[in-house]
Amino acid sequence: MPERMTRDLPIHEIEDAIVASLGDRTRLVLSAPTGSGKSTRVPQILLDRGILDSPAGGQVVVLQPRRIAARMLAARVAQELGVRLGDEVGYQIRFENVTGPKTRIKFVTEGVLLRQMVRDDSLENIAAIVFDEFHERHLYGDITLARALDIQEAIRPDLKLIVMSATIDAAQLAGYLGGPEQCGLLHSDGRTFPVDVRYASRPSYDNRSPVWEQAADAFCEFSRASDPGDVLVFMPGAFEIQRTIETLGHRKEARGYRVLPLHGELATKDQDAAVARQDRPKIVVSTNVAETSLTIDGVRLVIDSGLARIPRHDPYRGINTLLIDKISQASADQRAGRAGRTAAGVCLRLWTASEHADRPVQEKPEVQRLDLSEVVLTLKSAGVHDLNLFRWLEHPGEKRIAHAEELLLDLGALRRGPDTHARITETGRRMLAFPLHPRYSRMLLAAEEFKCVHEACLAAALTQGRDILIRKIDKHTQDRREDLLGHKSPSDLFVLMKAWSHAAEHRFSIEECGKYGIHAQSARQVAPLFQQFLNTAKREGLSIHEAPATDAALQKAIILGFSDRIARRIDAGTLRCEMVHGRRGDLARESHVHHEDLIAVSEIREVGRSDGEVNTILSLATAVKPEWLEEFFPNDFGREIDVRYDAQARRVYAHEIRLFRDLPLGRKAVEPPPLEESARLLADEIVAGRLELKDWDHAVEQWIARLNNLAAWCPEFELPPITADDRRTLIEQICHGQFSYRSVKDKPVQHTVREWLSPMQQQMLDDHAPLRVKLANGRTPKVTYADKEPPVISLRVQELYDAHETPTVAMGRQKVLIHILAPNMRPVQVTSDLANFWKEGYPAVKSQLAGRYPRHEWR
DNA sequence: GAGCACTGC
Numbered sequence: 039m040p041e042r043m044t045r046d047l048p049i050h051e052i053e054d055a056i057v058a059s060l061g062d063r064t065r066l067v068l069s070a071p072t073g074s075g076k077s078t079r080v081p082q083i084l085l086d087r088g089i090l091d092s093p094a095g096g097q098v099v100v101l102q103p104r105r106i107a108a109r110m111l112a113a114r115v116a117q118e119l120g121v122r123l124g125d126e127v128g129y130q131i132r133f134e135n136v137t138g139p140k141t142r143i144k145f146v147t148e149g150v151l152l153r154q155m156v157r158d159d160s161l162e163n164i165a166a167i168v169f170d171e172f173h174e175r176h177l178y179g180d181i182t183l184a185r186a187l188d189i190q191e192a193i194r195p196d197l198k199l200i201v202m203s204a205t206i207d208a209a210q211l212a213g214y215l216g217g218p219e220q221c222g223l224l225h226s227d228g229r230t231f232p233v234d235v236r237y238a239s240r241p242s243y244d245n246r247s248p249v250w251e252q253a254a255d256a257f258c259e260f261s262r263a264s265d266p267g268d269v270l271v272f273m274p275g276a277f278e279i280q281r282t283i284e285t286l287g288h289r290k291e292a293r294g295y296r297v298l299p300l301h302g303e304l305a306t307k308d309q310d311a312a313v314a315r316q317d318r319p320k321i322v323v324s325t326n327v328a329e330t331s332l333t334i335d336g337v338r339l340v341i342d343s344g345l346a347r348i349p350r351h352d353p354y355r356g357i358n359t360l361l362i363d364k365i366s367q368a369s370a371d372q373r374a375g376r377a378g379r380t381a382a383g384v385c386l387r388l389w390t391a392s393e394h395a396d397r398p399v400q401e402k403p404e405v406q407r408l409d410l411s412e413v414v415l416t417l418k419s420a421g422v423h424d425l426n427l428f429r430w431l432e433h434p435g436e437k438r439i440a441h442a443e444e445l446l447l448d449l450g451a452l453r454r455g456p457d458t459h460a461r462i463t464e465t466g467r468r469m470l471a472f473p474l475h476p477r478y479s480r481m482l483l484a485a486e487e488f489k490c491v492h493e494a495c496l497a498a499a500l501t502q503g504r505d506i507l508i509r510k511i512d513k514h515t516q517d518r519r520e521d522l523l524g525h526k527s528p529s530d531l532f533v534l535m536k537a538w539s540h541a542a543e544h545r546f547s548i549e550e551c552g553k554y555g556i557h558a559q560s561a562r563q564v565a566p567l568f569q570q571f572l573n574t575a576k577r578e579g580l581s582i583h584e585a586p587a588t589d590a591a592l593q594k595a596i597i598l599g600f601s602d603r604i605a606r607r608i609d610a611g612t613l614r615c616e617m618v619h620g621r622r623g624d625l626a627r628e629s630h631v632h633h634e635d636l637i638a639v640s641e642i643r644e645v646g647r648s649d650g651e652v653n654t655i656l657s658l659a660t661a662v663k664p665e666w667l668e669e670f671f672p673n674d675f676g677r678e679i680d681v682r683y684d685a686q687a688r689r690v691y692a693h694e695i696r697l698f699r700d701l702p703l704g705r706k707a708v709e710p711p712p713l714e715e716s717a718r719l720l721a722d723e724i725v726a727g728r729l730e731l732k733d734w735d736h737a738v739e740q741w742i743a744r745l746n747n748l749a750a751w752c753p754e755f756e757l758p759p760i761t762a763d764d765r766r767t768l769i770e771q772i773c774h775g776q777f778s779y780r781s782v783k784d785k786p787v788q789h790t791v792r793e794w795l796s797p798m799q800q801q802m803l804d805d806h807a808p809l810r811v812k813l814a815n816g817r818t819p820k821v822t823y824a825d826k827e828p829p830v831i832s833l834r835v836q837e838l839y840d841a842h843e844t845p846t847v848a849m850g851r852q853k854v855l856i857h858i859l860a861p862n863m864r865p866v867q868v869t870s871d872l873a874n875f876w877k878e879g880y881p882a883v884k885s886q887l888a889g890r891y892p893r894h895e896w897r
Numbered sequence: 898g899a900g901c902a903c904t905g906c
Contacts, residue, residue, distance in 0.1 A: 104904065132906060149906030178905065275902065302903065326902055347902040360901060404904095412906090473906035502905095509901075570906090613899095627900080645900050653900060 047075025048227045049083075056080070057087045059222030064190065065215045066200045069208035071228030072375065076202050077107075077170050078115050081143045089198065090142060090165040098166040100145045101182065103174050104331060105131040108145040112136070115143055132473075133566045148178035149473070155185050156416060156470065159193070166198035172211070173203040173368070174330070175403035181413055184429045185420065187215070205368045205400075214431050231378040233340075237391040242344070249273065249343045249388065250282040256341050256386045257321070258291040266384075267338035269295075269321040270328060272373050274345040274362045276301050277648065279323045286321060300324035300332070302504065305548070306559050329373055340377040340385040342370060348401075351409040352644075353441035355621060356602070357654065358409070359644040366401045367394065405434045411476045414442040415451055415462065419470050423459040448602060449480045471578050472571065474498055477640075481599035482571065486580045488595050490587030495575060497531040497592065499567035500538060501640060501658065504560040507537060509628065511555035519554045527630040528589045529596065529660035531640070538564055594670075596660045600638040601671060605656055606701055607635055615656055618699040623654035631659040636703065638662050667698050674699050679708070 045053070049070060059066050070076045081098050083089075090096040102108040112129035121127055128137030129145040137144055155161070167186055172179060183201065190197045201211060208223060215221035238256075247255075253271050260266055273279045279299045286292040300312035300322050312322045313334055322334055326346050348363045365373075370387065377383025387394065405413075414425060422428050425439045443460050446452040451466030462470075469479035478498045485494035500506065511519070522540060527533045537554065541561040544550040551558035576582060597604075605615040605623070613625040613632070623642060631637055640658035647653055668675060676697040693705040868882040 147905060151906095153906055174904090176904070277900085303901090329903090331903070349902065362902095505901090624899085643901070647899065649899085651899095655900065657901095 047079055048073070048229055049075040049079045052224050052226050053083050053087075055224055056083060057089065059224060060084075060089050060198055060200075063220055063222050064196070064198050065221040066198075067208050067212040067215060067221060067223050068200060068202045068226065069204070069224070070202060070226035071204050071230065073229035074226045076226065077102075077111050078118065080168060080200065080202065082115060082119065084166055084168075084198075084200075085142055096142055096165050097163050098143055098168060099151060099164050100143070100168040100170055101148055101151060101179060102145055103148060103171050103176050103179065105147055106331075107171075108147050109134075112143075112145040115145075133570070148176055148182055152178050152182045152185070152416065153473065155182065155189070156419060159185075159189055159420065161186075161189060161194055161197065164197065166200065169199075169201045171204070172201050173205045173400075175401070175405070177404040177408055177410075177413060180403060180405045180431055181416070184431065187429060205371065207400075211431075230375060231380070231382045233374050233378040233383045233385050235374050235385045235387065237387050237394065238389055240390070241393055242389045248281065249345065250278055250285045252388045253282055253341050253343060254285040254289055254292075256388060257286065257339075258289050260339065260384070260386060261291045266319075268319055268334070268336045269339045269341065270334055270337045270376055271321060271323045271341045271343075272328070272345075273323055273325065273343050274347050275325060276303060278343070278345075279325065282323045286323075292321065294318060296320040298322050300328055300334075302327055303508070303557070305557070328376065329369065333379065334376070336380055337377055338381055338383040340374055340383065342373050342385060342387050344370060344387060344389050347646075348407075350407045351438075353409075353435070353438045356441060356445075356619070357621070357642040357644055361644070361646045361652070364389075364397055366398045368400045370394070370397070403432055405430065406432055406438070409475075410434060410438055410442040411445050412474075414439065415446055415466055415470055415476055418446075418452060418460070418462040419467060423455070423457070423461065445602070446476060449476055449599070451476055451480070468578060472498075472574050474502075474571075477599040481595050482575060482580070484598035485592070485595040488587070488591035489581075489583045489585075490591040490595055491575050491580050492572070492582050493535070493587045493592050494595050495571035496535050496538070496564075496568050497596070498571055499564045500531065500534040502567055503563050504557065506534060506541070506557050506561045506564065507628070508555040508557050515553065515555045522554050523630070525630065526633050528593055528634075530626075530629055530631055530658045531596065531660060532589065532592070533630045537561075590663075593660050593662070594666055596640070597638050597662055597666060598670060600640055600660075601667075603639045603642065603656075604662060604667070604698060604701060605637050605639055605659075606703065607637075616701065617656075618701045620700060621654075623656045625659060626655050626657035629657065629659050631661055634659075634661040636662045636664060664696070664698070664703050671698070678702075 056066065056068070068076060068080070077100070081100050084098050090098055100108075100111070102111065108129045108131050112127055113123055116123040116125075116127040119127060123129075124136045124138055125140045127143045128135075128141040130137055130150050131147045132149065151167070161167075169179060169183055172183070183199070186197070186199055190199060199215070201215065203211065208225070212218070212221045212223045238252075250273070253273070257266070257269065257271075271282060273282055276299070279301060283297050283299060286295075286297050296316045296318050298308075298312040298316075298320055300309060301324065304312075309332070312320075312324070313332060315336065322328065322337075324332075328334060344364055345362050346365050346369070347360050350359045350361075351357075352359055374385035374387075377385050417425060417428060425443075426433075426436060443452060446466065447454070447460060449465075449469075451463060451469050452460035453463050455461040465480075465483065468483060469476055472479040472482055474482070478501065482491065482494050482498060485491045507519075519537075523533050523536050527536075537556050538561055540554070541551050541556050541558065542565065546558045546562040548558045551561060572582060602618060605617040605625075607625070608614040608616055613627065614622065615625055615637075616622050617639075621642075623639075625632065625637070625639075637656075637659040639656040640660070642654065642656055644652055644654045676699075678695045678697060679692055692708050694708045695705045696703045
């Protein structure tokens with residue numbers, strides 16, 4: 039029989055209030071910091087006080103953001119109640135279901151419940167749902183709460199919903215849950231030790247030394263005055279951690295300390311070492327893992343860089359970014375709290391108090407930061423057709439929703455309905471059976487057609503968790519790895535599959551994996567995923583073919599999931615690639631598909647470099663044959679004729695360029711088109727000096743190609759004689775963007791055009807030429823044209839900031855719309871004269887951004 | 898020569 043719990047934790051002070059509130063209303067927000075005992079005791083209170091005894095069945099489901107928490111909390115509650123884990127108290131996480139028919143208290147991770155809601159929205163047997171650690175605002179937690187509210191209103195009015203949070207603005211949350219009419223609001227105190235938070239005396243932008251130096255300085259200064267005990271240093275990533283450790287190694291104050299790194303890519307034994315008690319005091323230098331996921335007991339001093347690498351999905355470009363950013367006040371408090379777990383502690387922040395006040399209060403919720411494709415598909419299957427009307431706690435932004443819908447339409451998971459809202463298709467429903475990003479579920483469905491389901495399941499499993507191939511390895515390991523995996527491959531996924539198979543054959547032995555730089559723990563975790571996908575595929579009626587699939591079969595399946603990420607190498611000497619939709623990036627150095635011209639990439643990530651610039655890295659590449667694209671996407675092909683004039687030979691050459699969407703795939707020589715005569719006449723004009731040109735050879739070459747394109751666009755266009763009006767027309771065509779920006783951006787052509795013109799026309803060109811904007815960091819921002827509206831220049835805040843250091847170079851004096859893409863918020867728009875942007879437009883931008891986006895010091 | 902936070906179905 040369950041024992042009665044002891045009432046030794048702060049949460050019991052409001053036990054009666056909880057019971058009373060849930061007697062009146064079905065919703066409750068409970069704000070309580072760590073140490074209040076809410077996670078273990080609230081479920082027991084619900085059970086003990088009869089709140090779960092509803093006709094619908096008496097289970098409380100407690101949502102946890104992490105598996106390990108679900109497992110440990112269940113074990114602790116079972117122990118407190120004196121019952122066997124899996125009977126009255128159980129837990130369910132991916133791959134593990136430790137519950138039984140008697141289970142009344144069930145801890146689950148967020149994805150488990152969302153999946154359950156997709157299958158069955160009556161939530162039979164569930165009397166109450168508790169959302170724990172809701173302030174972390176994970177994507178699935180947000181969606182699960184919103185759906186639970188829908189379900190409560192539509193079919194389960196008796197369902198109790200309790201949202202627990204440590205730091206979130208509880209009143210706002212209570213408002214979302216219907217206000218005082220429908221939702222109770224309670225607060226409990228925690229039980230932690232006080233932490234003395236100290237700020238830097240100099241603002242961080244004033245301090246030119248790198249964060250690792252600053253952290254080491256702070257440590258040395260502190261340890262000269264008092265004994266720090268165990269120390270925890272927060273850094274944004276592995277690189278900075280390494281530098282911090284090196285720097286501390288040169289400081290005499292750090293002698294006698296064990297200095298240990300802690301981050302996700304470390305082997306388990308190294309992570310354990312950082313958490314374990316040492317024979318000497320220790321300094322653990324860690325990423326965000328130590329903020330929520332791992333606790334290190336005995337820490338009395340926290341040194342916080344205030345930085346983290348924060349992932350975001352940019353819906354404008356359809357890529358993921360991972361850039362270093364300042365953490366929020368809430369996150370900094372969470373980090374500081376790590377110094378007060380076992381005794382009073384100190385937290386040294388490497389930024390000033392006034393800078394702190396400028397930081398955002400909370401981190402942006404994931405729903406406003408990440409790719410929503412999977413969530414959108416889930417909601418569509420639940421009958422939410424207009425996602426802008428969904429009950430978002432915070433609206434993710436129309437662009438983010440639109441981007442997800444576009445991808446799902448491309449994948450065939452959605453189809454436009456009569457009311458313009460896209461509806462889920464049969465393919466979409468089948469895709470939803472797989473717990474995967476829709477791209478990968480699409481790949482698995484395609485794999486059936488190409489008879490490679492088994493292989494595709496493994497490929498999908500390998501992309502889910504941490505990379506199984508460790509990046510930083512020594513030369514010997516590198517050589518051994520190359521012997522095992524080869525140098526070239528049609529797909530990086532094949533390389534991963536080969537590495538994994540080797541690890542699996544050796545039962546994921548740490549020693550054997552270590553020889554090849556394979557992360558044994560990550561590789562081991564792939565196996566259950568692989569099995570889960572195979573089982574799902576079987577259940578969905580896909581046939582798991584016994585015969586090994588050909589490489590081409592799997593490559594084709596991959597392409598069907600990633601057709602909007604086709605890329606072409608620009609040249610053989612570099613890793614530069616151009617992609618469909620005008621994007622560019624660099625193929626990952628470690629890719630094994632470096633010998634191929636045309637690839638599909640499964641991952642695009644924008645990553646900050648140590649010099650402050652940004653790299654777009656294309657990884658997990660798969661070789662693509664153009665004829666496959668033709669087979670699958672016959673309507674996405676176009677062609678363009680490129681005519682060039684060879685001045686020495688005085689001949690015109692023509693090439694046909696094949697385009698996949700807007701990506702040039704290859705060129706082949708063709709008969710010069712009828713325009714040849716006109717082109718030659720034009721060339722003669724120039725050669726004869728009747729048109730003064732600088733750098734004429736190149737200019738002519740470019741210009742003739744442009745004229746040819748114009749003729750294709752406007753058949754009545756006659757080249758000779760070139761009247762002033764013709765020229766005007768030409769310029770206007772250019773100005774209105776009917777030539778691609780790329781085609782006229784080269785300097786010689788600008789020259790050419792200028793030289794043709796009367797002074798008045800030159801003025802017109804200056805006023806209306808396609809904008810050429812070059813930033814101080816060498817990047818050229820995107821410029822888009824629309825009818826009758828000023829051109830739009832899209833700048834990311836980072837670029838704007840970089841550009842501010844040295845002036846932006848820009849041609850053109852017309853008014854433009856400058857679109858500032860600031861992470862975490864709607865784009866800020868200002869209309870400005872570009873040449874005077876810093877004088878006129880920038881103050882407007884600044885006033886809109888300052889305070890809301892304190893990533894940089896706005897000057 | 899360059900480049901990578903953490904979870905979760």
